[in-house]
Amino acid sequence: MMVALFLWLAQNMLQVLFMGILLVPNVFLLLVLFRVARGIAHSKEITACVWQGFIGGILWDFRWTGLPGLSGVLNTLAIAFVAWIWWRNPATGRTPLLFAIVAGGAHLAVGFVHYLTWEVPSAAALRLFSIQQLLMLPFLMLFYILYIWKSPDTHV
């Protein structure tokens, strides 16, 4: 919980620093998705992740977007999507690579829905959106490594 709060605040501070220049990647969402993938066997843990993602999204909306509730809904849908994919796969199929693809895809989809709601001219908005997705990649790589590191007994 504290890690999520710290990451949310760090992401918010970075957004303040780069306001008008770029959109920081949604690292908070990646963390919550990582927790969902890691704690898939524990119902209570992933249920807590739903509310963490939702509240983090709502706070982000109240701070940065003109549509309160949008990030909350999108974060929840992303969490549900990752959980659904994870449950559909056997334990051996839940590889770090699959996690990276699914989490990256969810981040891309969430960012794209936000992009559709923006008012800035399309070329500038597309640039902002693309840079945000590119900046997400190092963080996704970090969670990918963390996933491998946290799974020593799965031989993946």
Add this chain to the structure above:
Amino acid sequence: MIRVGKLNPFWVNALLAVLLGLSLIQLGGASPVSLRRMTDVTGQFLYWPEKPALELRALTQAASNWVLERATLQEQARELQKENLLLRATLQKMGKPTPKAETNLVPAKVTLRHPEAWWKELRVDRGSKHGVRVGAPVLSEGHLIGKVSYVGDSYAWIELLTSSSFLIAAVVDETWDLGVITGDDMGNIWLLYIPEGKKLKKNMRISTALVGDYLPPGIPIGKVWGEGEARGGFLPQKVASGAHLTQLYGVYIYLTGGAATP
């Protein structure tokens, strides 16, 4: 079946969260005032945690301006000094005393600009306790960029020139033609109600006309940039702002009557 049983609390909670989020979206659309209030409360709550980043951004911006724009600023200062001397000489010739400065430019940092309302409004970190009042003009790079639309205790919302609800009387400096400045929510600024017969030239300067208590005449807005489509005997003129409206980090709130706290 065991798996389905385990999933239930998760899916129920996820569904609840989605419904709650959708209700909030609906509520925000139905009551923009409550939405604005919640946004401002969150902004105030996060003001201190964000303060270091805000200061660092201002410092970086000032440093880069100092390096990149020093020559331009010096040139502008020279031009302004020359203009000031000419105006003083004109006032002396007319036998009028030089007016005392009763205005104040309050510097303010931009703390929020929603991507969904990029060309409509932004929020700054100066409010009523700094002397900011509704209707006060807001400047950037010496040009009008908007006016104060709402004032909180320590923050204010600025309606931008590019907003379609922004309407202000303006004059073409070279021809004295009067028109109304407004935006289109897409980043463009238009000078409306210019009769079709008037032939305005590109780069003619536009400034505010005398209209209200807080908005003095003569504040530069921008230049004539092109013509729009004629309608009803009027030919709208496209206006290029004198300020960089795409990226606004710091602005100046123009207050008349002094008593403002920077």
